[in-house]
Structures are given as structure tokens and as C-alpha cells.
Amino acid sequence: MSEYPKPDAIVDVVLLTLHADTLCVFLARRDREPFKGAWALPGGFIHVVDKDGVEEDEDVEDTARRVLREKVGIVAPYLEQLYTFSGRKRDDRGWTLSVCHFALVPGALLAAPAATGAETALFPVDMLPYDLPFDHEAMIAMAVRRVRGKSSYTSLPLFLLPEEFTLPELQDVYARVLDKEIPTSETKSFRRKILDQGFVEEIPGRMSTPRIGRPAQLYRASSDELSQVRPSAPLARIASAR
């Protein structure tokens, strides 16, 4: 079709989750050269066809889902294309193009060891290993930026929580994701905003069971939130920048 040589086409995935109250990224040790043995984002070539010549990936999002399935062993509840990193310099082997995606999953989903044999780990996004290969560090930085940006006016952090959660838990997740304390004085305001936007719905009669203290009402994401992140009304930010 094209008379020109084509760049190699890759998909990398920045998988984010909340672990020990910290926003973390999933990394695995590379199982091949270059940078064999180094911590890196899960990723892989776009498979127009598989090894037997049978059609495989439908589009790049499909590639991302396959990478998550094969290299992490999960199906992520939220997956979004982030940015395409490209150029002659990013990989010593030549001109490449990586359609970077990011995914959000509840912490519990990653508790089990990865399905693959590779060594994997979660790293706090501000304590990454040195010397990440290629532009993986830039990818992570951009993914975190995007998630923080969107979280300040959408229900995106819901994807980091289990199905049932309390409003104090949700408030904490927003604080962790945005890396910004929400002072107790703003609790009322936070609840007002979340409830007014209709991001969540009360689960009638279901309460948390804390070791101590008053139990909290349990909520779930409202039915339309999980399939589609609804932006709040323009003026109503979830958390202000100060």
C-alpha cells in the first residue's frame, strides 16, 4: 500500500491503581532485549495477525486489552487512549510509534500475582525506579496528569474503588488521586458536590461495618457512570485548586 518503510507500531499501557492509600503504576520486568530485566510498562506490538496469520487485534484499544489480559491477567474497568509517542529517537532500534493507553482498576484486582511468570510490582507514581526504558517515564507522568486533571471535574476515581464504598472512602480516594488533602472543613462541600452531580447512588439499608466509630452509608456508582465518565457541570469542580 505504501511505498515507504513503515514505523513499528506498539501499544503501551499505564495501569494505575490505589495501593496502600497511594496512587501506583503497574510495572513488569522486561523479558526481552532491549532493556531485558528492567522495570517497564506492559506493552506489545500491534498484532494485525497472530503467529498463524489469523486476524488478531481489531484496533489499538483491542491491542491494549490484549496486553492487559496477557501481561497483567486482568480486564480493566476503565481504559482510555492517552497519547501517541513516536519518533526516530525513542527506541535505538529505529523509528517507532507507541499508542499509549492508561487504565484504572480497583486495588483488589491486582492483589493476586500476575497471570504471567514475569516479576511485577506496583510503584507509587512519585517513587518510580530509575532508568525506565524508552519514554515510559513521560508516559506515566502524562497519564497521572490526565487522571488528575479529569478527576477534578469527573467521577473518574470511582474506577479505583470496589463496587460498594462509603463517601468518606470516596473523599479519601479523591484526595489521594489529586495528591491534595481535602480538609475536614470541606467534607460538607465535597458531599454536596458528589451527591448533586448524581455520580453515586445510595444502597438502601447497606452500611459499612467499621471496627470503631459510626458506620457509614454504602454507595455505588450510579448505573450510567461505569460505562461513561460524566463530566460535572463546568462550574462545579470536585476539588478546587486553591
Next chain:
Amino acid sequence: MSEYPKPDAIVDVVLLTLHADTLCVFLARRDREPFKGAWALPGGFIHVVDKDGVEEDEDVEDTARRVLREKVGIVAPYLEQLYTFSGRKRDDRGWTLSVCHFALVPGALLAAPAATGAETALFPVDMLPYDLPFDHEAMIAMAVRRVRGKSSYTSLPLFLLPEEFTLPELQDVYARVLDKEIPTSETKSFRRKILDQGFVEEIPGRMSTPRIGRPAQLYRASSDELSQVRPSAPLARIASAR
């Protein structure tokens, strides 16, 4: 490097401008199959090397700049990567991947006929020709969405204006881009926001020279705005959604 067949890699550009007070997209008639003769976005293959085997595009943004230079004959003051459209189905010839970009230019820049021989035209974004090839219609829709979204809290529309402009002109551009009347009652509020954010700076002593009515103070984008779109403080939207 990869043992798999690679997808073809393309860059398409959604070039937006204001023409006759309307947000318009630049289209050119295709000069080759498929869809030869149809209106389409300017675009082209990524050139890892040129016809003589010499290195050409450095990265996809470089490809986009080359497309704008070769097919439109301009250097766009604002260029941003939008989204990568991909898959087996979007082009009958096979699995392709188009790293779509969008560009903003002042209307005057496109007044001269394109440098190339191809027939070109500006179409209002809500009056596109039928049967745009591939997913060009989705690309335009997404670009317009992105520009509208960003314009509501950044100085992005400044790139659609000439170097010197008045605040009433700027207000009109915001209204056109957002496709939303800004009532006269909000003029004060609009000026407050634009001025408070520091998006623009007064050009001392320079006034517009209208045929009739009071002349208006001329402004220019503040020095840092043209190289970098600065988002406004989270709570201060330029124009509310109502």
C-alpha cells in the same frame, strides 16, 4: 525488528479557522485512490525516510507539520495531537493507523489559495460535505469537541485571531468557537475573566479604528500565551455552560 506485519501509519490534520464568523475546517480534494476527487482532510503517510532513502519525519508532529506545509502551504501557530484512529475496518485496503492532529490558524492565513494545485475549501464544521472518506467526519467532530472543551477554560481561541485584536472581537471569537451567544449582560464578566487570567495584555495607546462607534483598546496575547496555552484557574471558566 517485529516479526509481525505492521499497520500502515498515517497522519491526518483537522485544520480549523474562523471564516465569515464561522468555525470552519480545511478540506482538499483527494488526488489519488481510494476516494479520488472526494473532499478529505489533508494527510499523508509517515515518512521514516523520503524517496531517496534520506531520513525525513522526526516524529508524528513533524509529519503533521510537513502535511500542513506541503498540502496547505502554511505553518500553523497551534498544533496538537488529537487521537489515534486505528483498526482493520477504517480503510478498505487494510489495517491502518492515523495519528490525527488538529491545528488552529487565524483566518487571514488561509485567504491565499493553497500552495498546491489541489482544489481546497473551508467548510463550516456543522455543514460538512456528505460522504467524507474513512473516519474523517469523526476526526472533525472530535477536534471540534476538543477545541470547544479547551476553549471554555483556556486562551486557545487566541490562535484564531490576528496579532492585534480588541476585547469585543475576542468575545465574539469565543462565542463563535463555543457556538454559544454571550449575552451583552455578560460582557463585563467576560472581560473580568479574560483580564484577570492575564491571557492578554493591552497595547498601550493602540486603538481600533471602526467606521462608526467608539474605538476599542487593542490587545495582544501575553508573551507566554502563544507558546503555551495556559489553563485558567479551575473554577474560573471563560464561558459557562448554562
Next chain:
DNA sequence: GAAATAGTGTCTCTGAGACAATATTTC
């Protein structure tokens, strides 16, 4: 009852929107 956590009532204050008033130009 004390400690711990959840949840509410209500005041203040900022900033967006409304709109009347004023300013500067051409004819």
C-alpha cells in the same frame, strides 16, 4: 461516658451574571 467516626445546619464571602450608566467615536 469517652473515643472515634459519620453526617448536617447554617453562616460568610467570593465571584459570576445582570443591567444601568457612562464614554467616545462618526454623521
Next chain:
DNA sequence: GAAATATTGTCTCAGAGACACTATTTC
């Protein structure tokens, strides 16, 4: 002065933040 357009002064009102107060649990 009339028409046209630019620019400002200032009121109102909604909503975010502050914070004291109430509620519900374990020990």
C-alpha cells in the same frame, strides 16, 4: 444631538468553604 459601539460601577444571588454541632457506633 442621534446612533453606534466600548467600557465601567455596582447590585444580586448561587454556591464553595468554614465550622460548630449532632448522630451512631465500640469499648
